[in-house]
Amino acid sequence: MAQTILTPTAVTRKGLAILHNKLKFIKTINRQYDEKFARAGAKIGSSLLIREPNQFTVRSGAIMDVQDISETSQTLTLATQRGVDVNFSSEELTLHMDDYAQRILEPAMSRLAAEIEFIVLSNVYQDIWNMSGTPATTPASLTAVMNGAVKLSQGLAPDGDRHLFLDAVAMAAVVASVSAYFHRASEVERAFSEGFMGFAAGMKWWESQMIPNHTNGDRTDTTPLVNTSTGITSGTAVITMTGFPDGLKYKKGDIFTIADVYAVNPETKQRYSHLQQWVVTAAETETGSGDMTPAVSPTPITSGAKQNIELVSAGASKAVVNLTGG
Secondary structure, three states, X not given: OOOOOOOHHHHHHHHHXXXXXXXXXXXHOOOOOOHHHHOOOOOOOOEEEEEOOOOOOOOOOOOOOOOOOOOOEEEEEOOOOOOOOOOOOOOHHHOOHHHHHXXXXXXXXXXXHHHHHHHHHHHHHHHOOOOOOOOOOOOOOHHHHHHHHHHHHHOOOOOOOOEEEEOXXXXXXXXXXXXXXXXXXXXXXXXXXXXXXXXXXXXXXXEOOOOXXXXXXXXXXXXXXXXXXXXEOOOOOEEOEEOOOOOOEEOOOOEEEEOOEEEEOOOOOOEEEEEOOEEEOOOEEOOOOOOEOOEEEOOOOOOOOOOOEEEOOOOOOEEEEEOOOO
């Protein structure tokens, strides 16, 4: 009987197929192929520039009002490598692929998938400034889910291709709370038999145990203030705060609002009824002066095509309210 020798290419292809099947969050990320990777002799290296959408103002009347176009981009850096390395003998290389995949590749790719998902989620959430719900409280109702969808809609995210990720505790609580609502028979059956929803509230639902918890920096929610006339500079991704006790800290991923600084509709620039939320993009520690200048996202812009905030009442003594908990 002829032997079946497994080649590295065959093992790699099978391993990647298993890995792809086990990934959840990463499969929801836009993975369009960029032709820059195919250029012979001019590879782009480990950094890829992702162009941000252009924004414009609208003129009033018949007189042309030409506006400059200033394109911006974000840099995606390929900086993290993870792998699972195993030894195998020449005898094991003669196994049939299905047997090898079950004994070796399945557990190896499961561990690698978990590691990749956790790393990506742990980095992604720290750059997100939109937050809904009560800090340190597990979502337990459809209302909590829909409040998150509201943030997407207010940011003009497309209606289609939306995804919701919940850990097991949150999934159980929300599914139990929506049992009285009308659903398609298939979704009711799934919720009853499998314990989670497939598609509801305009989103595809996923359960993941890789969702990280956020731990706040050592800070205070009672004394920090911002002079919005001088502490916020349009186009500068830093906000100056005062009134901190010695040694208090902001951690990357902390979210806060400032009194009288409101979010606006990205297109019409009309003020929303809620305060603008910011996320701290780099850890910051008070060093004795009582002041802190955390780097934040989004960059505050007070006018023009890219305006994202409205200062309703500019001046001193605007309270800072920290939103994240844990």
